Amino acid sequence: MAKTRTQIVRYTAPRTAAPIVIRTRSAPTHKKKHHRRHGGGDGALSTSRLTSLALGGAAFGFIEKSFGAQLPTLPIIGRAGTITLIAYYFSKGRAGGILKDVARAGAVLAGYQIGTTGKIAGEDVLAGPVPQVSGIAAQV
Numbered sequence: 001m002a003k004t005r006t007q008i009v010r011y012t013a014p015r016t017a018a019p020i021v022i023r024t025r026s027a028p029t030h031k032k033k034h035h036r037r038h039g040g041g042d043g044a045l046s047t048s049r050l051t052s053l054a055l056g057g058a059a060f061g062f063i064e065k066s067f068g069a070q071l072p073t074l075p076i077i078g079r080a081g082t083i084t085l086i087a088y089y090f091s092k093g094r095a096g097g098i099l100k101d102v103a104r105a106g107a108v109l110a111g112y113q114i115g116t117t118g119k120i121a122g123e124d125v126l127a128g129p130v131p132q133v134s135g136i137a138a139q140v
Contacts, residue, residue: 056101060087060109063102078120080110 063083071086073079084106091099113120 052101053105056098056103057105057109059098059102060105063087076120077110078113080106080113080120084110 060080060083064079068079071079071082074082074085077085084103087099087103087106091097091103110120
């Protein structure tokens with residue numbers, strides 16, 4: 001008799017595709033930590049900031065004393081405003097420095113002069129008012 005061979009066939013289920021997941025919102029992101037500075041900022045007045053502003057005021061006074069006669073006095077802002085504007089424009093683009101402190105001190109001094117006298121002094125304050133020339137000789 002002839003031998004019959006039996007073959008075992010194994011059935012495997014067909015693979016299915018991965019399930020489709022629809023997300024309605026994005027995945028949570030990493031939150032950015034807020035680092036707060038302690039002192040020394042524009043709003044805070046520390047001893048180092050106060051010292052730098054005092055040095056800026058001293059430099060402003062030195063500039064006005066040394067070069068005040070040579071600097072042009074602008075009509076509305078006076079000598080203090082002129083020095084302040086020059087220091088402000090030369091200090092642009094730099095992180096810090098004495099010129100920014102000079103500009104801040106000049107702005108404070110100009111504001112003080114407006115508050116006390118109503119104008120920013122252009123001439124020497126100690127010399128007093130300049131006498132007006134009047135009469136026929138002034139018209140010639």
